[in-house]
Amino acid sequence: MIYFEDLxxxxxxxFGHYAVTRQEVIEFAxxxxxxxxxxxxxxxxxxxxxRIAASGWHTAAMTMAVIxxxxxxxxxAGLGSPGIDELRWLKPVYPGDRITVSGTIIEKTPxxxxxxxxxxxxxxxxxxxxxxxxxxxxxxxxMRRRPG
Amino acid sequence: MIYFEDLxxxxxxxFGHYAVTRQEVIEFAxxxxxxxxxxxxxxxxxxxxxRIAASGWHTAAMTMAVIxxxxxxxxxAGLGSPGIDELRWLKPVYPGDRITVSGTIIEKTPxxxxxxxxxxxxxxxxxxxxxxxxxxxxxxxxMRRRPG
Numbered sequence: 001m002i003y004f005e006d007l008x009x010x011x012x013x014x015f016g017h018y019a020v021t022r023q024e025v026i027e028f029a030x031x032x033x034x035x036x037x038x039x040x041x042x043x044x045x046x047x048x049x050x051r052i053a054a055s056g057w058h059t060a061a062m063t064m065a066v067i068x069x070x071x072x073x074x075x076x077a078g079l080g081s082p083g084i085d086e087l088r089w090l091k092p093v094y095p096g097d098r099i100t101v102s103g104t105i106i107e108k109t110p111x112x113x114x115x116x117x118x119x120x121x122x123x124x125x126x127x128x129x130x131x132x133x134x135x136x137x138x139x140x141x142x143m144r145r146r147p148g
Numbered sequence: 149m150i151y152f153e154d155l156x157x158x159x160x161x162x163f164g165h166y167a168v169t170r171q172e173v174i175e176f177a178x179x180x181x182x183x184x185x186x187x188x189x190x191x192x193x194x195x196x197x198x199r200i201a202a203s204g205w206h207t208a209a210m211t212m213a214v215i216x217x218x219x220x221x222x223x224x225a226g227l228g229s230p231g232i233d234e235l236r237w238l239k240p241v242y243p244g245d246r247i248t249v250s251g252t253i254i255e256k257t258p259x260x261x262x263x264x265x266x267x268x269x270x271x272x273x274x275x276x277x278x279x280x281x282x283x284x285x286x287x288x289x290x291m292r293r294r295p296g
Contacts (some may be wrong), residue, residue, distance in 0.1 A: 032209040033216045035226060047227055056229060061180040061205050068181045078183060079195055081204060083236040089229060103283050116169075137232075 002076040003146040004108065004118035011121040012104045020054060020061045022095035028058040029043050053092035059088070059099070063126050066101040077144035079117060087137035091128070098129045106138070116145050150224040151294040152256065152266035160252045163218040166210045168202060170243035176206040201240035206234070207247070207283050211274050214249040225292035227265060235285035239276070246277045254286070266294050 029038035033055035036043030041051045054062075071078055093099065101124065108120040119142050126135040177186035181203035184191030189199045202210075219226055241247065247280040249272065256268040267290050 028209075032213045034220055035216055035228070036220075037228065049228070052278045053228075055212070056244075057205070057209050061176075061209065064203070064205050065182075068183055072182055072184075080183070080185065080197070080201075081237060083234070084232065085235070086231070086233060087235065088231040 002074055003111070004077070004120070004143040005146045007105055007108050007120055007143070009108055009120075012068075012102060015103060016066045018066050018099050018101070020062065020095055020097045020099060024074050025052060025054045025058065025095050028061070029055050033057055049092050051094065053094055056089040056135070057091065059093045059126065060137075062099060063101050063124065063135065066099075067082075067103065067124070071147055078141040079144060081139050081141050082119075083140050085138040087121045087135070089135055091132055091134045093128065093134050097134075099134065100127050101125075102127075110145070115134070116147075117142055118145055119143070149191070150222055152225070152258070152268070152291040153258050153294045155253055155268055155291070157253050157256055160250060161218075163249045163251060164214045166214050166247050166249070168210065168241055168243055168245040168247060172260050173200060173202045173206065176209070177203050183205055183207055189257050197240050198273065199242065201242055204237040204276075204283070207237065207241045207274065208285075210247060211249050213284065214247075215251065215272070216293070227290040227292060229287050229289050230267075231288050233286040233288075235283070237283055239280055239282045241276065244283075247282065248275050250275075258293070264291055264295075 020047050037047045037049045038055045044052050103122045103124045106121040106123055108118060110118045119140055121138055121140055123138050164188060185195045185197045186203050192200050226229055251270045251272045254269040254271055256266060258266045267288055269286055271286050275281050
């Protein structure tokens, strides 16, 4: 189990990759973000997207998928997140793209009111197969401290 | 069609509601956020969640679903969003909850480089059936200006 004490400020982790498929882009958008440029190449061609592009919330979800799989695999004692700052969708994410998710721990702070938990801030960066940054955000994450 | 010129700073809009189901919470978490407290009541009982709670990214996606349906229905000339600031997951969202999404336009700014678009900032607030705020964020949205 990885606890708050095991986190290293400044350490960068490459969490992994996610292959973006046309079917999933359309499924997600149909359910959660049915704006025309997420559903149809014709509609997207009339915008700066040019062709069908993933919903930004879908990119965030795919990013979380990559992080969560890594976190669950190494049994991090995470307790969820109170929030996200400065999320930026920098470039469109297209079907056929393969995104890479990496994160750097910026700071960690033991809770003053709850001695068994701490919080840390990470900078998450998502790039596509051409090395172009497509999304970034800062997140706050709660984590258990090592017992005893 | 609703254009940038039609937006009114300070105006609050109630976009609608979303019923949170256990099946959808588990489906989303399985795919995008498989942390134990989003998948199992037993695991969630060992955390401050108490019982199975929606992924925060799922709450964001459900929120977008409510906004997008309203925006598409009234044919807003939106062009996507460059980003989100100060997203806060204030309280857990549970299966059986019914969330209400409302938004207030904080400011609008015509683009200096692109005469056919403008951007606006909105404060989005999500509450549950008890009137408790569960999430809030500020978003930046691009929109077409009225032609001609």
